[in-house]
Amino acid sequence: MSTHKGTLLDRPAVYPAADRVHRLVAGGSELGVQLARALDVPLRDYLRELVPAPQSHPNAHRLRLARAVETYLHSYGDADVDATCDHLLRVPVIQQADHASLLLDAETFLHNYLFHVACREAGVTVALVNQCTTVSCLVRRTPVLGPTFLRSRGGLFGVYPFSKTVLKNSSFCGLPGPLEMAFEPLEGTRHDVASDPVLGPLIGLKAPDAPTAYRMANNEIWAGLDLDHGVRRVQIDEAVVSECVALHVEDPASPVFALLFDPAVRDAFLRAKRHLVADPSNLAVNNASPTSCGCARAAACTRWCSPARARVHSGPWRRTARRFRYPWSRPPSPPPSARACCTPTGSWPTSCAACCPASSRSAAPASRTMSRCTGGCS
DSSP states (O other), X not given: OOOSTTSTTTSBOOOTTHHHXXXXXXXXXXXXXXHHHHTTSBHHHHHHHHSOOOOSOOOHHHHHHHHHHHHHHHHTTOSOHHHHHHHHHHSXXXXXXXXXXXXXXXXXXXXXXXXXXXXXXXXXXXXEEEEETTSBSOSBXXXXXXXXXXXXXXXXXXXXXXXXXXXHTOBGGGSOSSEEOOOEEETTOOOOSTTOTTHHHHTTOEESSHHHHHHHHHHHHHHTSSSOTTSEEEEEEHHHHHHHHHHHHTOTTSHHHHHHHOHHHHHHHHHHHHHHHHOTTOOSSOOOOOOOOTHHHHHHHHHHHSOOOOOOOOSTTHHXXXXXXXXXXXXXXXXXXXXXXXXXXXXXXXXXXXXXXGGGBOSSOOOSSOOOBOSTTO
16 A cells, blocks of 8 residues: 555545445434545545544543553563653554454554554554454364464465364463464465565564564564554553553552442443443444353452562653552552452462352363353352
């Protein structure tokens, strides 16, 4: 996709389904109204408007997210951690369209490139990208689909040499490590991987876990692209979400704390969720039965049981964070529900066993933060 004037980015889009959009508008659809506003907008202008103008006064919730990102990036030895966190405080936008995948996947690359263009056109220098690493390794069997399979070069490749049984029973972040990329041709694919200028250098890439491996590989792929590297792509994953939730649970004033430990708030949330799912006018929500498992409480409470993790207290952006004080002078003690649910060991299976009968827990493997519970402990 060219980025020069007069090309695709600057021409008004010709949307083949425009008639459907107009029918949605006529039917009173809010989605139709939103789509109609963008019908005649050049792609460059549309992408620029996706990124808001920098803000000068972040709220406390965004500060928690910045702390979680800081912890994550420091764990990887990332450069310019302070600049990334400062950017997030001022421009709270993260591209979250991707499951765990390599940038060699066409859809993943398109998401990242369009977000890169949006950031560049908006004049920001950091493009923060999140990949969902808790996705199942085998999403579909026929045709095969999952984060460890790559459709490229007119064929199919297995990034890691695991059996479908192992993949079916694992989430991406739970794959047993250490891992080494192989890119084995599958389904009759005939391609010389070793001589491939992109795949070849990735063969043998070793990492302690799958999210780290994909982060390393994507950084290498992105660095080799002929584009404006004045916008720095920074990839994070669900470990940031886990850390951010833990920070919320530490603060009784947090809405997440109330959602987990206040029965009235939890019930109100479930009522709203059931209404949303049951509303026939909302076709974007999965029609699954809305349940909330008590294991979510136990997962969050492992924060209280596990040994304290090192905190990073340096960096100029944290001067902003110091303006926000928690309503206590010492580290808070676990809430009663946390003390009742968790055990001193801090191990997730033990914590889950403390609040869930054995019959309510499925045998499926857990992700890094959540056990698959059938809801018997809710």
